[in-house]
Amino acid sequence: PRKRHVPDQVSVAAETILADMTGRSVTWRRGTKGRLRARFCALRVRMADGPTQRIGAMGNQHLPGDEVWLVREERGSGERKYYLSNLPAEANLKQLAATIKARWICEQAHQQMKEELGLDHFEGRSWTGLHRHALMTMMAYAFLQSRRLAAVGRKKKNRLPAASALDAGDPAGHLGSPQSAASAAMPAL
Structure with missing residues (x-):
């Protein structure tokens, strides 16, 4: 018996996997200039982060790892960003966008x-x-943040309704099965 597994498919770049998905406009929170929104699409994939193995003439390839969310954000300027998220498979697009965008708040607090x-x-x-x-x-x-919020009389914000579908091209809101065939090799972010 084989001592090592051999990947049966070649890793695919994140851009290629999400190229034909149209995305959906998501608002994740209100900012000082109004609602913050962008177009997002997401897909469950098996990330190619396992040990490397040779596939014949294809060279070294990574074995598929755990299932993760592959998320693409399209900003109004046309800029595209790609993210990986380990949120549960039941997460909706609004939760993914809010979690990704929460990073900015954490960076501001740290600064x-x-x-x-x-x-x-x-x-x-x-x-x-x-x-x-x-x-x-x-x-x-x-302590200082609680004092700042109390000084401006800020109350807890109302939550926006949750997004039901992850891709506008998928009206039923189904994602299908994870793409075990497309082990997503992430480009440098």
Whole structure:
């Protein structure tokens, strides 16, 4: 018996897999200039991140790994971005878009903690000291953020209705089976 598995199909680039999907306009939240929206489409794929094996004349190929969401975002400027997400298979397009876009909020919080609260000023020599410093910085940030929100009288926002379909070209909202045949090899992001 074989000691190593051999991939039976060649890896396919993310652009190729999502090229014929039309996408759907999704609004993930309100910003200072109105609703933030872009066109998204998503597909469950098996990412080619396993160990490499040779396939005859095709050279080294990766074995398929776990199932993930392959998401394409098309901005109003025409720019396209590709993402991988390990959200559950039951996730809808709005949840995928909101999770992807939550990264910006996290980056802003991290930047504020460094600039305003000194997260990057730690000069200790132990993990315990670093963890304590980070914890105290996060606690101070949470306190200040709660004070900022209370000062402007901000209430919890109403949630937008969830998106029902992941692709406008699929009116039933079904994604079909994961593309085990198309092991998505992600281009550099």
